[in-house]
Amino acid sequence: MSSKLKAGALFSGIGGFCIGFKNSNIDTVWAVEQDVRAVDTYKNNLDNVRVIADDIKKVSVEKNGLEPVDVLHAGFPCQSFSQAGGRKGFDDPRGQLFFEIIRLIKEFGKDKPSVLVFENSPYLKIGDNGSWFLKIEKEIKKAGYWFREANAHELDAFNVSIVPQKRNRLFMVAFSIKHFKNGKFDFPSEQGLGKKDLSKFVDFKKQQDDYYYLPENNRYFDMIKDHEIQDDCLYQLRKYLVRTKETNTCPTLTANMGQGGHNVPFIINDSRVRKLTEYECLRLQGFPNWFKFPESVPRANRYMQIGNAVAVPVAELLAQQVYKKINEERRTK
Numbered sequence: 001m002s003s004k005l006k007a008g009a010l011f012s013g014i015g016g017f018c019i020g021f022k023n024s025n026i027d028t029v030w031a032v033e034q035d036v037r038a039v040d041t042y043k044n045n046l047d048n049v050r051v052i053a054d055d056i057k058k059v060s061v062e063k064n065g066l067e068p069v070d071v072l073h074a075g076f077p078c079q080s081f082s083q084a085g086g087r088k089g090f091d092d093p094r095g096q097l098f099f100e101i102i103r104l105i106k107e108f109g110k111d112k113p114s115v116l117v118f119e120n121s122p123y124l125k126i127g128d129n130g131s132w133f134l135k136i137e138k139e140i141k142k143a144g145y146w147f148r149e150a151n152a153h154e155l156d157a158f159n160v161s162i163v164p165q166k167r168n169r170l171f172m173v174a175f176s177i178k179h180f181k182n183g184k185f186d187f188p189s190e191q192g193l194g195k196k197d198l199s200k201f202v203d204f205k206k207q208q209d210d211y212y213y214l215p216e217n218n219r220y221f222d223m224i225k226d227h228e229i230q231d232d233c234l235y236q237l238r239k240y241l242v243r244t245k246e247t248n249t250c251p252t253l254t255a256n257m258g259q260g261g262h263n264v265p266f267i268i269n270d271s272r273v274r275k276l277t278e279y280e281c282l283r284l285q286g287f288p289n290w291f292k293f294p295e296s297v298p299r300a301n302r303y304m305q306i307g308n309a310v311a312v313p314v315a316e317l318l319a320q321q322v323y324k325k326i327n328e329e330r331r332t333k
């Protein structure tokens with residue numbers, strides 16, 4: 001069996017990538033994340049990782065003594081590259097953060113990571129008539145990596161894992177010219193996973209704290225109660241309407257779940273309407289049962305942190321393919 005590989009994490013959040021990669025023999029040794037509450041959650045679950053709780057703009061390889069790694073992963077902020085966000089691309093300061101990743105890679109000099117794995121919104125590939133993607137491609141190549149359109153691929157958690165959440169994201173994987181003969185990469189394929197079972201992720205029967213239930217005088221209560229009640233089904237509350245989701249399907253869990261209860265999917269539980277608990281949402285993102293929030297992190301932050309995360313099983317499958325390619329093809333250490 002080949003040995004373990006090391007990773008560095010930028011924009012680590014609560015560690016979706018880190019846990020998935022660890023499951024595939026790639027251990028994250030350091031992580032950068034500026035949100036202190038996300039860092040609290042991360043540290044509560046992933047010890048043995050050195051976490052730098054700072055703005056990436058203030059981090060440098062030399063000042064922070066960042067250890068060279070085999071793989072660098074970064075789910076960089078997607079608001080400016082997503083359809084739902086402002087679509088300002090690199091004109092938005094959050095879009096500019098991509099260049100911080102490139103800066104840090106270059107700072108590693110001869111010890112650059114062999115592989116880069118990035119995650120973002122699928123819209124990044126086509127936004128502004130493809131100019132955002134061209135820019136990203138150019139920057140990655142200039143930094144010394146094999147990277148072309150085929151290295152950017154959409155993966156939906158619903159299609160590649162047992163998780164019943166629709167979560168379509170863009171993954172980009174680049175290989176250093178120094179270490180690899182080419183940049184060919186086999187993304188995980190859809191596996192014919194059979195029937196989804198939402199009841200393994202959401203407890204439709206269990207009574208939860210009152211916090212999770214809509215009061216009966218809430219306007220959504222009547223709207224949702226007017227809907228035909230179906231088993232194993234989630235409801236999404238929008239400003240003026242309630243959407244019934246297909247059975248055994250969870251809509252994309254988003255970072256704005258923390259802002260206002262209506263962004264969290266709801267269920268009908270014993271004639272009452274309740275939102276999913278943060279632990280149900282964690283499971284729907286494929287986080288393991290041992291993952292726990294520290295008491296100090298308020299519920300609103302927990303929901304936001306979950307909505308920001310990379311789905312763990314997708315990260316794991318991707319890391320398996322990266323691990324395989326590194327072991328089969330890397331020329332030098």
Ligand SMILES: C[S@@+](CC[C@H](N)C(=O)[O-])C[C@H]1O[C@@H](n2cnc3c(N)ncnc32)[C@H](O)[C@@H]1O
Pocket residue numbers: 010011012013014015016017018032033034035038054055056057074075076077078097308309310
């Ligand atoms: C999409 S989430 C990352 C998900 C994560 N990579 C995972 O594997 O689950 C983006 C993260 O970037 C963090 N972030 C945003 N701006 C930052 C900055 N300037 N410096 C460091 N982290 C930042 C956010 O707090 C958020 O947790």
